[in-house]
Amino acid sequence: MVKIAINGLKIRFWRSMVTASGIILGIAFLAYVSTNLISSGAATADQRARMIWLVVMSLLVSTVGIVNSMLMSVTERFREIGTMKCLGAPDGFVVSLFVVEAVFVGSAASVGGWFLGYVGAVFQKACAIGFGPAFASVGATHSAELAGGCVLVGILITLIATIAPAERAAAMPAAAALRTEV
Amino acid sequence: MAATEYIVRTKDVMKEFKMGQEVLRALNGVSVDIKRGEYISIMGPSGSGKSTLFNAIGGLDKPDSGSVFINDVDMAQLDSNELAFLRCHTIGYIFQTFNLITVMTALENVRLPTIFAGMNSDEGTDRGIELLELVGLGHRLHHKPSELSGGQQQRVAIARALANNPSIILADEPTGNLDSKTGTEIIELLRRLNKESGVTVISATHDYKMLDVSDRIIWIRDGKIDKIENRADLDIQLGGMAGQEGH
Numbered sequence: 001m002v003k004i005a006i007n008g009l010k011i012r013f014w015r016s017m018v019t020a021s022g023i024i025l026g027i028a029f030l031a032y033v034s035t036n037l038i039s040s041g042a043a044t045a046d047q048r049a050r051m052i053w054l055v056v057m058s059l060l061v062s063t064v065g066i067v068n069s070m071l072m073s074v075t076e077r078f079r080e081i082g083t084m085k086c087l088g089a090p091d092g093f094v095v096s097l098f099v100v101e102a103v104f105v106g107s108a109a110s111v112g113g114w115f116l117g118y119v120g121a122v123f124q125k126a127c128a129i130g131f132g133p134a135f136a137s138v139g140a141t142h143s144a145e146l147a148g149g150c151v152l153v154g155i156l157i158t159l160i161a162t163i164a165p166a167e168r169a170a171a172m173p174a175a176a177a178l179r180t181e182v
Numbered sequence: 183m184a185a186t187e188y189i190v191r192t193k194d195v196m197k198e199f200k201m202g203q204e205v206l207r208a209l210n211g212v213s214v215d216i217k218r219g220e221y222i223s224i225m226g227p228s229g230s231g232k233s234t235l236f237n238a239i240g241g242l243d244k245p246d247s248g249s250v251f252i253n254d255v256d257m258a259q260l261d262s263n264e265l266a267f268l269r270c271h272t273i274g275y276i277f278q279t280f281n282l283i284t285v286m287t288a289l290e291n292v293r294l295p296t297i298f299a300g301m302n303s304d305e306g307t308d309r310g311i312e313l314l315e316l317v318g319l320g321h322r323l324h325h326k327p328s329e330l331s332g333g334q335q336q337r338v339a340i341a342r343a344l345a346n347n348p349s350i351i352l353a354d355e356p357t358g359n360l361d362s363k364t365g366t367e368i369i370e371l372l373r374r375l376n377k378e379s380g381v382t383v384i385s386a387t388h389d390y391k392m393l394d395v396s397d398r399i400i401w402i403r404d405g406k407i408d409k410i411e412n413r414a415d416l417d418i419q420l421g422g423m424a425g426q427e428g429h
Contacts, residue, residue, distance in 0.1 A: 011285045083281045086242065087342070088270020088298040090263050171262075174269075175242035178281070 005100040012073065016105050019069040019158075023109035024116060026062030027154040030055050031117025034146055035138055036124075059157065066161035074098065074165040081169050082177030091170040098166035102158045110154025114147055188254075189350060189382050190216040190239055195248035197234050208234040209245065210405035216384060218349070221376045221395060224386040226402035232386040233354055235402065239384065240273055240352045241265050252350070270298045274343025274381075278355035280335045282327040288314060288338045289323045295345040313341040317371060333364035340371060344381075351375070353385035357392070366391055 009016050033055050037048060074081075081094055118138070125134035169177070197209040208231045216222055226232045237243040238250055241257050250257045252272060260268065269275075282291050289310045296306035314320055317337040327335050336356060343351055353372065357365030373395040376383045385392060393399060393413075401408040 007285060079281065080283055083283060084294070084298075085266065086240070086269060086275045086281075087295040088266050088268075088346070090266040090298070092263075093298065173243050175237040178242070178277075 002100055005097055005104065008097075009101055009104060015069070015073055016101075019066055019073070020105050020109035020112070022062045022065035022069065023106060023154050023158060024113040026059050026157070027110050027113025027150050028116035028120065029058045030153060031114045031147070031150045032120045032124075033117075034150070035118070035121040059153070063157050063161055066158055067165070070098075070102070070162050071165045074169045078169065078172070078177045081172070082174050085170075085174040085177065094170035095163070095166045098162050098169075099159065102162035103155060106155040106158030107151065109158070110151040113154060114150045117150070118147070187217055188215045189218045189252065190214070190384065191251040191254075192235075192239065193249050193251075195235070195238050195245045195250060197231075197238060197243070197245045207405055209238065211248070212402075212405070212407055213248075214400055214407065214410070216382065219376070219380045219382055221373065221383045221397045222385070223392045223396040223399045224384065224402060225388060225392075225399055226408070227388065230402045231405040232402045234405075236352060236354050236384075236386040240275060241269060266298075270295060271346050272348055272350060274345070274348040274351045276336070276339050276343050276351065276353040276356045276385075278358035280327070280332075280339045280359070282335055282338055282342075284327050287324045287326055288319060288330065288341075291327070291338055292342045292345055295342060299346045309345060310341070313344055314338070316344075317341045331364075332360050333367060336360060336364075336368050337371070340368070340375075344375070348381065350382045350384060353383065353387075355387055355389075356385060357387065357389045362391075365389060369395055 033051050037051055084094060085091075122131075122134050122138045125137055128134075129137070191214070193213050195209050195212045196207070199206045199208055210231075212231075212235055224232045224235060234243070238245045239252075241250070241252075241260075244258065252268065255268075257265070257268075282288075283294065286294070289307070292310040292313055293306045296309055301309065311320070311323060314323055314337075317340055319334060319337050319341070322330060322334060327338070330338065340351075340356075351372070356372070357368055360368060369389075369391055372383050372385070375381055385396075396413055398413065399411045401411070
C-alpha cells in the first residue's frame with residue numbers, strides 16, 4: 001500500500017508540490033513568528049496576541065488551500081477509486097491510501113516549511129546584529145521542541161484536510177465512482 | 183435440486199434514476215436465475231437498463247427494491263466491508279473502458295486484487311505472471327496500459343478479473359471499444375475460460391458475436407425482461423430463417 005501511495009505521489013508530482021507549497025508557507029510563517037515571539041520577550045501582551053492571531057489566520061488559510069487541493073486530487077481519481085472498489089478494496093483501504101499520501105506530503109512539506117521559517121528568522125536578525133550572533137540568538141530560542149511542534153502542526157493540518165474528502169470518496173457506491181467523467 | 187445450483191438470482195429488481203424533474207425507471211421488476219457455469223449474455227438496446235442490471239448483480243449499485251442473491255446470500259444484507267470481500271473473492275469485473283490503473287504496469291494491475299485478498303507479494307507476483315501468460319501476455323508484464331493495444335488492455339483486465347479465482351465474471355460490454363477481430367478474440371478467450379475453469383460469465387452487450395457462444399441470452403427492453411432464449415432454440419430459429427430465405 002505504501003508503495004502504491006508513493007507511486008501515486010510520483011505520478012502527480014506537480015499537484016503534490018502545490019499541496020506541499022501551501023503547507024510549506026504556512027509552517028514557515030509559524031516557525032518564523034514563534035521564534036520571534038520567544039526571543040522578543042520584551043514585547044507587550046498586546047503585541048503577542050496580535051502575533052498569535054496572525055499565525056492562526058495564516059494556518060487557517062493554508063488549511064483551506066490544502067483542503068481545496070486534496071478535493072481536486074480525490075475527485076480526479078474517482079475512477080481509480082471506483083476501479084479499486086470493484087476489485088474488492090475495502091473503504092478503509094481507500095482512505096488509508098490517501099492518509100499515507102498526506103503523511104508523506106505533510107511531513108516533507110512541514111520540515112521544508114520549518115527550515116524556511118528558521119532561515120528567515122536568522123536572516124532578519126542578521127540584518128541587525130550580523131550572522132554570527134544571529135545564529136547564536138535564534139539557535140538559543142528556537143528549541144528542538146519548537147521545531148518538532150511546527151512539523152507536527154503541519155502534518156496534523158494536512159491530515160485534517162485529507163480525511164474528509166477521502167472518506168467521502170471511499171463511501172461512494174462503486175458504480176457512481178465509475179460513472180464520473182473527469 | 184440443490185439450492186446452490188443458482189449462483190445468481192434476482193427477484194423483482196427495481197431501480198430508478200432522477201433526471202431533473204422526471205423519474206426514469208431503469209429497471210422495472212427483473213427476475214432472473216443464473217446457473218453455475220453458464221455463459222449468459224444480457225442483450226438490449228442502449229438505455230434498456232442492461233448496465234443497471236449489471237451493476238445491481240455486481241453489487242456496484244443498490245437497487246431501490248427487490249433483491250439480488252449471490253450464492254444464496256442477499257446482497258442488501260451485506261455491509262460495505264462484506265460487499266468488498268464479495269467483490270474481491272467471488273466476482274471479477276471487466277469493463278468496456280478496461281479501467282486499468284494507468285500508472286501501474288500490467289503485472290501490477292493484475293496483482294492489485296491479490297493485495298486486497300491479503301496474498302503476500304511473491305505469491306501475488308507468481309499468480310499475476312501465471313494469469314498474464316494464460317491470456318497470452320507473458321511478454322508484456324512490465325508495460326503500462328498506454329503502451330498496450332486495446333485488445334491487450336482488455337486481456338490484462340480479464341487476467342485481473344481472474345486474480346482471486348472468482349466464481350463469476352461480470353463483463354459490461356467487453357468488446358464495445360474493440361474492433362471486430364479483437365472483439366472476437368476476447369469473446370473466444372472468455373468462452374475458453376468459461377469452459378476450462380467453469381467460471382460463470384455474465385456479460386452485458388449489444389455485440390451479436392456474443393450470441394454464438396452464449397448458453398442463454400436475456401433480452402432486456404425498457405427495464406423489463408423481454409425474453410430469455412436458449413442458444414439451442416436460437417439455432418433452430420436462425421436455421422428456420424435461413425430455410426425461408428431458400429424458398
